[in-house]
Amino acid sequence: MELIDLRGRSFLTLLDYTPGEIGFLLDLAAGLKRMKCEKAPHSICGGMNAALIFEKTSTRTRCSFEVAAADLGMHSVYLDPSASQIGKKESIKDTARVLGRMFDGIEYRGYGQERVEALAEYSGVPVWNGLTNEFHPTQILADLLTIRERFGSRRRIKLVYMGDARYNMGNSLMIGAAKAGLEFTACAPEKYFPDRRLFDRCLDIASGTGAELKLETDPVAAVAGADVIYTDVWVSMGEPEEVWAERIADLLPYRVTSSLFGMAKDSCIFMHCLPSFHDLGTDTGKKIYEKFGIDCMEVEDAVFEHARSAVFDEAENRLHTIKAVMAATLADPLAVGQIASRGR
DSSP, rough: OOOOTTOOBBSOOGGGHHHHHHHHHHHHHHHHHHHHHOOOOOTTTOOEEEEEEEEOOSSSHHHHHHHHHHHTOOEEEEOOSSSOBBBTTHHHHHHHHHHHHOSSEEEHHHHHHHHHHHHHHHHOOEEEEEEEOOOOOOHHHHHHHHHHHHHSSSSOOOEEEEEEOHHHHHHHHHHHHHHHHHHHEEEOOOOSSSHHHHHHHHHHHHHHTTOOOEEOOHHHHHHOOOOOOOOOOSSOOTOOOGGHHHHHHHHGGGGBBBHHHHTTTOOEEEEESSSSOOOSSSSSHHHHHHOOOOSSSBBOOHHHTTTTOOOHHHHHHHHHHHHHHHHHSSSSHHHHHHHHHHTT
């Protein structure tokens, strides 16, 4: 097999990676997952250090990066919004140049894409995007791995994304689908469609991979023949509570109900990047119920808990795909390639 060398590269958006490189990262993640399950040591980044910058808090992203770093033999330092002066008393440019002299890699989870790009430009070390307003590439790697585990790598998959497709998840799923040769449909009211320039760019990518990209307003038409139905919360982190009324009014017809799920293929799986408002088990869910009288939002609890729900497989795969990104961009390419061969 041809050696794929990603050492020294940042991971900011899947737009920066070829379909072959993305496939390699998935092979590597599968190999690392096998080694993790077998309890085989894989500390191929021993002696290295990683800075984990979280301007937006997280459960899955933080735990995945910290456990991945530990498994790879790295030491990680977590910087929450109160533990860093980034963008407040110190510019991102200056912060990048400081951290780049102390750490071998930097993770960033926060706001505008320009922030993570500035870190990558000035730090001199690989920078990994844990989430920005525009993109969430590590989540998409986990999603692609989950789809591959469920359906295999050769089958043509139809993935339907229901809801607000304007931001990081809608953008990144569309990019991932274009790169991976999937059939992708964003189903939403027209004002929630992805940015047209990004859509056109993904169409150009799709012309080379065989992917098919569609925009649809009718949920019933969208899910016909679907292998995967995917959704996300209707209000993103950092948005004001005032937008809830508008989002509920606009997106309630796009909720993934048992009836809608039943219109897809009998083998269709449900996916969600989490957290999810599928019941009244959260403070936000209770507030929405008290104010609007709905006991779930983007997905019904019966679908979320369905036997064909893959949400917790996705959550676990965040660890393995994030570990793959860290290993591929830091470790010896020969060692990385040997692990990737175990995942093919």
